[in-house]
Amino acid sequence: SEEQLRQSQKMEAVGQLAGGVAHDFNNILQVIEGYCSLLQTDRTLNQDQQAKVAEVIASAERAAQLTRGLLAYSRKQAMIMKREDLIEVIQQVHRFLSRIIGEDITFHSESVASELPVHADRGQIEQVLINLATNARDAMPSGGVFSVRSERVVLDDCFVDFHQHNVQPGTYALLTVSDTGAGIKKEHLEHIFEPFFTTKEVGKGTGLGMAIVYGIVKQHNGFINVYSEPGEGTTYRIYLPILDAGGNPLVEKSEVVSPQRG
Numbered sequence: 001s002e003e004q005l006r007q008s009q010k011m012e013a014v015g016q017l018a019g020g021v022a023h024d025f026n027n028i029l030q031v032i033e034g035y036c037s038l039l040q041t042d043r044t045l046n047q048d049q050q051a052k053v054a055e056v057i058a059s060a061e062r063a064a065q066l067t068r069g070l071l072a073y074s075r076k077q078a079m080i081m082k083r084e085d086l087i088e089v090i091q092q093v094h095r096f097l098s099r100i101i102g103e104d105i106t107f108h109s110e111s112v113a114s115e116l117p118v119h120a121d122r123g124q125i126e127q128v129l130i131n132l133a134t135n136a137r138d139a140m141p142s143g144g145v146f147s148v149r150s151e152r153v154v155l156d157d158c159f160v161d162f163h164q165h166n167v168q169p170g171t172y173a174l175l176t177v178s179d180t181g182a183g184i185k186k187e188h189l190e191h192i193f194e195p196f197f198t199t200k201e202v203g204k205g206t207g208l209g210m211a212i213v214y215g216i217v218k219q220h221n222g223f224i225n226v227y228s229e230p231g232e233g234t235t236y237r238i239y240l241p242i243l244d245a246g247g248n249p250l251v252e253k254s255e256v257v258s259p260q261r262g
């Protein structure tokens with residue numbers, strides 16, 4: 001649709017600009033951090049001055065975090081696509097995700113299939129899960145449930161035409177990531193994949209996490225849907241084409257099972 005086109009053009013432009021600037025900017029930040037660290041060891045500084053230097057370092061660190069995000073967002077050429085088992089990728093990043101969500105949140109992980117071969121960059125899929133887990137954690141400050149589920153689904157023309165444009169019918173690996181957190185307001189929902197859209201306080205969010213997720217999923221020839229109910233939680237569904245034994249996307253016309261919406 002026109003809206004989708006406008007969105008992807010905007011993201012493309014931001015990505016190019018970001019990639020060009022972020023690298024140099026990171027170098028500048030390193031100089032700032034370096035000199036501040038040196039200054040911190042200066043014994044002639046009083047406590048107040050020390051505190052101010054620490055504040056500069058903290059800000060530089062936040063800026064570095066933002067530029068790392070920008071670099072990740074614009075890093076399109078660095079993809080290494082291989083045949084990967086999605087279930088294995090999820091298992092490998094499980095421990096790291098547990099660490100992100102912390103002890104107050106219950107982590108459910110489940111796979112309904114024995115194998116989900118996809119054409120993917122392992123690191124990028126891990127990045128998707130990390131960004132989703134980070135948002136889930138932020139949405140559940142007083143605990144809740146974070147769940148990751150993977151399965152195999154067949155999407156027919158009906159599903160495709162009805163819900164999504166530019167999507168081929170076929171067999172997909174469906175990755176469902178959900179939380180029981182704050183949810184997303186209706187008026188925010190259409191903006192969450194835009195770069196720099198954030199509802200988090202300054203220094204806490206960069207607004208790049210979901211834009212990165214969107215970009216990675218698109219590069220994997222997949223698509224992502226979000227369902228959210230304020231006060232109830234959020235569910236992301238990511239569809240990636242499944243590979244057949246020959247490494248081609250699997251297209252099945254028979255035995256159609258479209259997943260439920262909602």
Ligand code: ADP
Pocket residue numbers: 131135136139179181182183184188192197198199200204205206207208209210211234
């Ligand atoms: P950031 O996390 O830095 O704000 P993101 O691009 O990752 O940037 O997310 C954009 C916004 O989308 C968040 O600020 C938040 O408002 C909303 N959001 C994304 N995921 C969730 C979620 N699981 N629960 C609630 N809000 C979410």
